[in-house]
Amino acid sequence: MKARIFPIDTAEHRAAQELMPWFVNRTLDADEASSVARHIAECARCQKDAAEQNALRAVAFAAESGGDVDRDWAVLRSRIGAMPPSAKPAPEISKPRWWKQWLPITVAVQAAIMLSLVLVLVGGPLRDQRYRALGSPPAAVEPNAVAVFRSDATNQQMRDALHAAGASIVGGPTVTNAYLLRFNATAGPDGLARLRVQPGVVSVEALQGDAPR
Amino acid sequence: MLRRFGSGKKASTSFRRSAEEGDVALLSRVVAGDLQAFEALYRIYHPRLDRFLSLMTARRTVVEEALNDTMLVVWRRSETYNRQSKVSTWIFAIAYRTALKALRGVDDSVEPGMADELASEESGPEQQLIADQTRSAVLSALKALSPEQRSVLVLTYFHDLPYAEIARIVDCPVDTVKTRVFHGRRRLRALLQDDAGDRP
Numbered sequence: 001m002k003a004r005i006f007p008i009d010t011a012e013h014r015a016a017q018e019l020m021p022w023f024v025n026r027t028l029d030a031d032e033a034s035s036v037a038r039h040i041a042e043c044a045r046c047q048k049d050a051a052e053q054n055a056l057r058a059v060a061f062a063a064e065s066g067g068d069v070d071r072d073w074a075v076l077r078s079r080i081g082a083m084p085p086s087a088k089p090a091p092e093i094s095k096p097r098w099w100k101q102w103l104p105i106t107v108a109v110q111a112a113i114m115l116s117l118v119l120v121l122v123g124g125p126l127r128d129q130r131y132r133a134l135g136s137p138p139a140a141v142e143p144n145a146v147a148v149f150r151s152d153a154t155n156q157q158m159r160d161a162l163h164a165a166g167a168s169i170v171g172g173p174t175v176t177n178a179y180l181l182r183f184n185a186t187a188g189p190d191g192l193a194r195l196r197v198q199p200g201v202v203s204v205e206a207l208q209g210d211a212p213r
Numbered sequence: 214m215l216r217r218f219g220s221g222k223k224a225s226t227s228f229r230r231s232a233e234e235g236d237v238a239l240l241s242r243v244v245a246g247d248l249q250a251f252e253a254l255y256r257i258y259h260p261r262l263d264r265f266l267s268l269m270t271a272r273r274t275v276v277e278e279a280l281n282d283t284m285l286v287v288w289r290r291s292e293t294y295n296r297q298s299k300v301s302t303w304i305f306a307i308a309y310r311t312a313l314k315a316l317r318g319v320d321d322s323v324e325p326g327m328a329d330e331l332a333s334e335e336s337g338p339e340q341q342l343i344a345d346q347t348r349s350a351v352l353s354a355l356k357a358l359s360p361e362q363r364s365v366l367v368l369t370y371f372h373d374l375p376y377a378e379i380a381r382i383v384d385c386p387v388d389t390v391k392t393r394v395f396h397g398r399r400r401l402r403a404l405l406q407d408d409a410g411d412r413p
Binding site: 017018019021022024025026027028052053056057059066067069072073075076077079080 | 248252255256259260263267273276277280281284285288347348351352369370373374375376391394395398401402
């Protein structure tokens with residue numbers, strides 16, 4: 001079959017010209033390749049063009065690499081070795097898309113909860129805003145009772161008596177060997193009476209109106 | 214170097230598929246910090262990247278640096294490969310961007326001997342002379358094109374890539390690739406005709 005000269009502006013010729021490089025490198029799909037092949041069979045201009053492009057491709061394949069892989073690898077290996085361990089990021093485990101969408105919201109909610117907890121925890125101490133150095137004495141606690149222990153009462157007896165009554169020593173001993181006490185909120189209304197009956201206790205008296213009886 | 218002259222398209226497709234599976238397996242190990250897997254990947258891609266970057270940048274020192282910069286990105290950012298494209302497409306896209314960056318830092322002149330180095334191949338003395346002259350002319354003409362035109366021609370004729378894959382590498386629409394190649398080869402033909410006219 002004799003090839004014809006196609007008018008340069010026909011759609012078929014233009015399409016074949018456009019796809020010719022990939023017809024030559026054989027990466028067109030079957031439909032495109034057969035369409036271009038049909039056109040080339042009939043078009044003298046495209047036959048010449050295909051031959052030129054095949055020649056170009058032959059030149060391309062003759063162009064060998066001039067690099068030295070061993071030398072280049074050694075250079076890169078030393079660059080990797082010089083990097084800090086953190087330079088290679090930890091691999092990211094592939095996560096589903098929904099996780100990526102919800103991640104910022106989850107983090108924000110967690111941050112809000114943590115902030116609330118911090119405010120609750122530090123809120124009490126923050127209310128007392130007086131500055132205290134490490135060596136400063138603790139804040140003064142007002143005593144609401146005074147107690148006298150027997151001179152032979154042991155430390156253990158004193159501790160047991162105070163625990164049983166729900167009281168703490170906040171001052172003393174005074175010159176009369178009396179101890180200033182503070183009954184805590186859980187002591188109950190009969191705290192004084194319970195302390196009076198404890199072994200080693202001589203006397204217990206209320207100092208303020210809020211002290212237990 | 215892989216040559217596919219005379220091989221069937223089916224065999225070629227099958228080879229490409231298994232090569233791609235091998236690349237994905239290696240890259241998965243690279244993500245986990247496996248240096249041996251990375252070296253294997255490096256040795257597979259070195260000749261292809263060397264050829265691509267040689268034709269893109271035309272300077273030996275720039276080629277070596279750009280090649281290792283490309284593979285360093287592969288090592289450090291391997292976890293960003295998302296399997297939306299082939300491993301080779303992903304690596305060549307990195308190489309393309311690295312080459313463009315390198316080209317901004319050097320003048321466009323071809324390093325002496327670079328075209329000859331790329332053109333060398335064994336054959337008879339007379340044929341060798343003609344072949345060398347042709348190759349040298351083609352390679353020099355390529356250097357006269359813009360980096361954008363040069364890259365698509367190199368990826369088409371020197372790397373046998375389909376147009377869709379080239380579009381992903383250079384990050385532009387398929388029609389732009391087709392247009393660049395069309396105008397690029399017309400310019401190349403004109404340059405080669407001028408060169409032939411200048412020869413004694």
